[in-house]
């Protein structure tokens with residue numbers, strides 16, 4: 118059927134898990150693992166640029182990650198600030214558009230200003246859109262969409278009866294983009310962990326035991342090959358999808 122999604126995903130969403138364990142295995146502090154994780158982010162962005170993947174969404178800091186020891190939270194905030202200072206020029210030169218999703222107002226001014234400046238500076242780039250989810254949670258996203266719709270109804274801009282999946286989905290983060298085709302979680306856990314709950318409804322899920330700092334092109338090739346072999350049915354039968362005559 119010609120409506121089949123292409124074998125290269127239009128959107129990859131990743132939970133980058135395993136930085137802490139990677140560092141602990143080396144008897145180093147966890148922040149050492151996060152620094153190594155930053156290098157893996159760079160490799161992954163380069164991979165998407167090389168393979169024509171147009172959208173990449175990375176879960177960098179969840180709504181729940183504030184519960185980590187203050188020293189780790191502050192190391193991560195420092196790393197994000199430094200990463201933005203260091204990487205934005207090159208990302209911009211390669212045509213990467215940076216976009217941040219989550220409850221951004223919780224961040225302190227130095228980081229918030231850098232995120233806003235990076236989004237603004239790269240907003241017209243088209244080679245690859247990288248969405249970085251920070252202080253993001255899938256439940257937060259659904260709640261903020263519900264709140265937006267409730268306010269529109271209260272202001273008389275919308276009738277409650279008009280709310281359907283399309284209208285609801287349009288108030289969620291990333292609504293202007295195709296939903297992720299491929300979700301990857303590294304680090305061995307097999308969970309969604311409050312990532313893009315609505316947006317992942319029909320996404321192909323891929324889990325690997327590889328710790329995030331060890332991710333390289335070969336690991337991403339394996340995920341892409343696995344994805345290319347999946348039959349995406351979206352509720353239809355296998356025969357319908359492959360175009361065989363339908364038996365009644």
Ligand code: FPP
Nearest residue numbers: 133134135136137138151154155158177200
């Ligand atoms: C999960 O590993 C990782 C994080 C909570 C942070 C992700 C941050 C990076 C990859 C660093 C750079 C990111 C950007 C966007 C510049 P974990 O700490 O939960 O590892 P563990 O499960 O082994 O403890």
